[in-house]
Amino acid sequence: MRLSQHPSDWAASFAAGPGYLSACTAGLPSDATVDAMQAFVARWAGGGLDARQLSRDAEEARSLYARIAGVPSDRVALGTQVSQLVSVVASGLPDGAEVLCAAGDFASLTHPFEQLRHRGVAVRYAPVAELADAIGPRTALVAFSLVQSASGEVADADAIRDAAAQAGARTLVDLTQSLGWLPRGAKGFDFTVCHAYKWLCAPRGTAFLTVRTGLEETLHPLAAGWYSADDVWSSCYAGHTPLAAGAGRFDLSPVWPVIGGTVAALRECLDRDPAAVHAHATGLAAAARARLGLPEALPGRESAIVTWADPEGSDLAALTAAGVTASGRAGNARIAFHLWNTEEDVDLVGRTLR
Structure with a gap:
């Protein structure tokens, strides 16, 4: 309802x-989110923790987020922090690549790229209002927050995306400060990241990555584990550890105490x-x-x-x-x-x- x-x-x-x-x-x-989190604690304290149900809850969170972001659910990876998910995107950069970022953007979006100097990756900055014009022939990736944390400025995402496409550059957009109040999701961008604890009103500890179809093969699952498969319960032990076919290969095991609260928050977001x-x-x-x-x-x-x-x-x-x-x-x-x-x-x- x-x-x-x-x-x-x-x-x-x-x-x-x-x-x-x-x-x-x-x-x-x-x-509703508070009730969901308190219910988890009560079940846990009473010895009723159900890991398989928590896995189903995580899949519901993925599906709900996909609907909010406007992409298929197999394009969504579950994580815990934006910087961890940005690092996955950074893993796909070739040596010597140039990354263009918005000046003054949040460090979780820019820091992972700064750590690739040993591979010759160069990070260049321009004001977000000038980002589209700053894209050059060497630019491999344009990374920016749709809404700037420090100023609240809303980026001209269409202009940036179109300029990047013309230059052959990919786009990475942080939706953390926008998704939940600004009705603009992940569709049309190569990669997006979002932590759900701000405008989506979820507890801290659930973040999302979206990957455009076909680009998952260009990235490396830096923290692959038992949750990186399509059937997580058949990939718990060494000897059978396949990667998920889609973006789920970049999953981290969900943070159990917050996943129920995340589902409750995302359900309400979709109902508004x-x-x-x-x-x-x-x-x-x-x-x-x-x-x-x-x-x-x-x-x-x-x-x-x-x-x-x-x-x-x-x-x-x-x-x-x-x-x-x-x-x-x-x-x-x-x-x-x-x-x-x-x-x-x-x-x-x-x-x-x-």
Whole structure:
């Protein structure tokens, strides 16, 4: 049954009251997600842990994420951290390749490529707004976050993708700061990564990689284990360790305590109208920008994240003292609006800072 699309009903599903403006740091669990995680602990404590059921739950998480991201489920790999999954993509780069990244992007996306200097891999940076124009004939891969963590800037993904295709470069897009409020998934990109604990409101410990059909053979399963097969229960021991036919070959064994909570969160995400979520989050963010006297977002590039210069941290300190959970990144104060936020949060920020 589809959940109510009224924002006040969404807020009622989360225990936190007004003032939590930090989905860009960590999302909040809904009541259903909390119940799922507590149920796991109770079963575990009572000796009822069922590893095969947990494996089925992991497969449901894969399937749910695939639907959210808009790709077939065999294109999705399960992991625990974005950097681990980016490292898999990095394994497919030839010696001497150039990787183009967005300046100031999150380290989990860029760091794995920096560690390939011994193979002659060069990492070059350009502002995300100039990334499409910065792609050159030597560029093998363009890696960028669809929404920048430090600034909330939304990348012109179509322009970057088209320029990369023209240059023969592949694309790797981090959806961690976008998927869950921005209705743009993995389709059309060669690789994407996403940790589900921010805007998808899942517990920390479940991340996803998508691989375009045919590209799995260009990558190496750096941490292959018993969960890297299509039938995981027949590949537990040495002597029979086949790789999955699709992206599942890059799987890591799921983190058992959080997989049930991840399934609950992804189910709820699918039950909400993505356009309604986007309108709610960006509408509150636009109202906050107006209250703070900040420029409007570019049409079509509206963001749920609002940032402004706060080099001394005085605005962040004032927000914290007023009971607002916000964050500071790269000299900016940063607030974010998601399912549990209402106009009351906009008013609270406005009264505190203006």
